[in-house]
Amino acid sequence: MSQRNTGVTSQVVNAQACPVREVLDRVAGKWSVQILVAASHGPIRFTELERGIEGISRRMLTLTLRNLERDGLVTRTVHPTVPPRVEYELTPVALELHETLQRLTDWAEHNRHYIAQARAVYDAEHRPELLDV
């Protein structure tokens, strides 16, 4: 993917038509990915997720799960027992997504030092104040 810029256009990307946006809207949230990862090993209960995902609030867990469910990425199964038992499980489509995300992770893993260093350099050059706070 390396065509050169003709210098002309730049009608670039339309946010609405752009599938990248769609994915990211679905995945980019602070918690979505963590839920996908946490649930990738099989069915998992609400409280397990709550305890497993450091720092998530009950509210956000619920909201995020609802959205994932709405998009057909997780299924929600209520076992009518007392006390109630609700299990969440990834759908096949979500498992695919999880795999795809793995690629992104690899990229991050692979380039984390590069980025960290780039930041350090940038900060040193553009915001020296930050160094001696």
Place this chain on the structure above:
Amino acid sequence: MSQRNTGVTSQVVNAQACPVREVLDRVAGKWSVQILVAASHGPIRFTELERGIEGISRRMLTLTLRNLERDGLVTRTVHPTVPPRVEYELTPVALELHETLQRLTDWAEHNRHYIAQARAVYDAEHRPELLDV
């Protein structure tokens, strides 16, 4: 960082240690990806970006570019002419990222109908009000 860890340690995901988070923090912003895409064909000027990316404000364009630059994903080259001419170009690392994002795009493209339908079904079942607004 809230310290309300309830006994059982989470072995799931630690936000800080998780490289997925790192990628997404970098990419998830409303504009980052669009800039990466817009610049993927070669050097591009500030105003070209501004015009090419529908709906972006001058402020957000600047902020996002600065962040990408800070992370070593774009380079900023000032040509000392009058009027000034500044060009942004993706670094090799960013080009890799762009390619990786392509995978995600493919996933979205491939499953967009599934998701759209899942949503429709969910909304019909859980929020009938929305149907006759």
Place this chain on the structure above:
DNA sequence: CAGTATCCAGAGAGATACTG
């Protein structure tokens, strides 16, 4: 247990006037 309802603070983001 598995949520919902509520209140509240801060980051994200739009609009735009001004400047080297």
Place this chain on the structure above:
DNA sequence: CAGTATCTCTCTGGATACTG
């Protein structure tokens, strides 16, 4: 041209009390 400086407002997300 390529930004910076402000002001404003919305929306996200945290904390937590309450409930079937």
